[in-house]
Amino acid sequence: MASLTITSTRGDTRTVEGAAGLSVMEIIRKAGFDDLQALCGGSCACATCHVHVHPDDFARVGPPNEDEDDLLDSSNERTPTSRLSCQIPFGPALDGLRVTVAKEG
Amino acid sequence: MPQLTQTPVYEADLFSPAALREPFGHYRAMRDLGPVVRLRDPDVYALSRFDDVRDALQAPDALSNAGGVGFSDEFNQPGGPNLIQSDGDRHRRMRSEVIRPLLPAQLKQHRPFLKSLIAERIKSLVGRGPFDAIAEVARFLPTAAISALVGLPEEGRASMLDWAAATFNAVGPRREGSERDFEVLAGWRTYLANLQWESIREGSWARTLQGTIAAGRLSEAEARGAISAYVLPSLDTTILAKGHLLHGLARHPGQWRMLRDDPSLLPGAVIESVRHSSVIRWFSRLARTDYQVEDEVIPAGSRLMLIYASANRDERRFEDPDRFDITRDARAQLAWGSGPHLCGGMHLAKMEMEVMLEALVEHCEVLEAGEPELLTNRGLYGFASLPFELR
Ligand code: HEM
Ligand code: FES
Secondary structure, three states: OOOEEEEOOOOOEHHHHHHHHHHHHHHHOOOOOOOOOOOOOOOOOOOEEEEEEEHHHHHHHOOHHHHHHHHHHOOOOOOOEEEEEOOOOHHHHHOOOEEOOOOOO | OOOOOOOOOOOOOOOHHHHHOOOOOHHHHHHHHEEEEOOOOOEEEEEEHHHHHHHHHOOOEEEEOOOOOOOOOHHHHHOOOOOOOOOHHHHHHHHHHHHHHHHHHHHHHHHHHHHHHHHHHHHHHHOOEEEHHHHHHHOOHHHHHHHHHHHHHHHHHHHHHHHHHHHHHHHHOOOOOOOHHHHHHHHHHHHHHHOOOOOOOOOOOHHHHHHHHHOOOOHHHHHHHHHHHHHHEEEEEEEHHHHHHHEEEEEOOOHHHHHHHOOOHHHHHHHHHHHHOOOOOOOOEEOOOEEEEOOOOEEOOOOOEEEEHHOOOOOOOEEEEEEEOOOOOOOOOOOOOHHHHOOHHHHHHHHHHHHHHHHHHHHHEEEEEEEOOEOOOEOOOOOOOOOEEEO
16 A cells, blocks of 8 residues: 545645555545545546645656646646646555645636 | 335426426425436436436446437437447547547637627627527527537538537437437438538538548547537537526626626636536436446446436535525536536536626626526527526
């Protein structure tokens, strides 16, 4: 098991165990963070699963793919470490990953 | 063991003209009857509560779109691939091509033009006395601009609204008058089969699909079928949604004033309006495997109706759900569906509604609505006409 630290839009932080094979989005949803909407359920079609990856962790996560990049571009909240969490497969290599749920916009 | 025989039956006919005009009392009664209810005609299971509809939309492995999303064989077996009635790999491939021009980053380039078009139209209507807001305002951008972006040649472009109305009517079960819808639909299928790629406007959304064939991403049949995704759901849906938004604001002058004072409420007003009066009433899924909802099991092979418009009025999820309230957080609503088939045109619909509202806020002080005439379309909820005045 690997762990993931999630900060909500309201600023509360929790560390949870994430099963490999799930996406970061699925882990955040399962942990009960409702402010991450994930309207399309992980189909890279809605951009409502936007997170900011902690800058020190970004190299391990890597940059967005092309479709994801398009979607992120439309957000006013985009930062250099923005990702759509449904497009990040979780696993041992990401143990200790820190993400903050992005505000909508 | 789950007791299938105990699934309550909702006896009233949801597809009668009266129920199509005034559906919300039926939805409430269904939600109260139980998580799963059965209908008589069509003979299907139905989900009407928010959590159950959302979970079902996110369970594509159990609940198939490729088995059809309507309630008749004619609708569910179209004879060629299309986006909404596909699953799995084919759906993923078709969808990623179709949504490319519909993503926010791509749409942004059209926003100033759409805004200026609708602003001119609104200005020309202010102080003009009564008019029909569906014909004069709601239908304006879709027919003047969106159909041009889709790219069909003129005779096809002129038929889009007829094809769309017939398609959504045909989503429902076979009833009196269905023959006529299936004829129009057959006309669309023939038109599409004979359509020459070269006759579609260069650079348009539909024409761009041609390139996916040579690139080996879609087959000829898939690329052609994908054209439907731009033609059939792109106009009527947003037209009716704008009708609801205009009506909602005109009937709640306090909220209209709030919006004029604080335009940051604008995106929320759009979302609340699609929650409150969801344009697409329902679609269905075919259960591939047994599918469990609470302690009931819907057996493999059953057809399951998902009522978006009821989910969005579920008192278990939204406080005082019948109230139109632009200040509530309605983001989690299901008017655009959820899961892999989440509406591909959601961003376009939002943008069209937002630029219309911006233009209204900038150019009008008073909105006044008369009594709308309700449609009896079996898939879409909305107004045929809406008497209106702008001052
Ligand atoms: C307010 C307006 C609209 C509403 C309420 C709406 C609603 C919906 C819903 C509920 C679905 C999901 C179907 C399902 O679950 O099986 C859907 C799918 C779809 N919509 Fe919309 N829609 C709207 C506007 C548009 C527009 C403007 C387009 C423009 C092209 C569009 C294109 C599509 C497409 C292509 C699909 C199929 C997506 C797929 O199967 O992957 N829609 N829509
Ligand atoms: S959940 Fe929709 S893009 Fe990630």
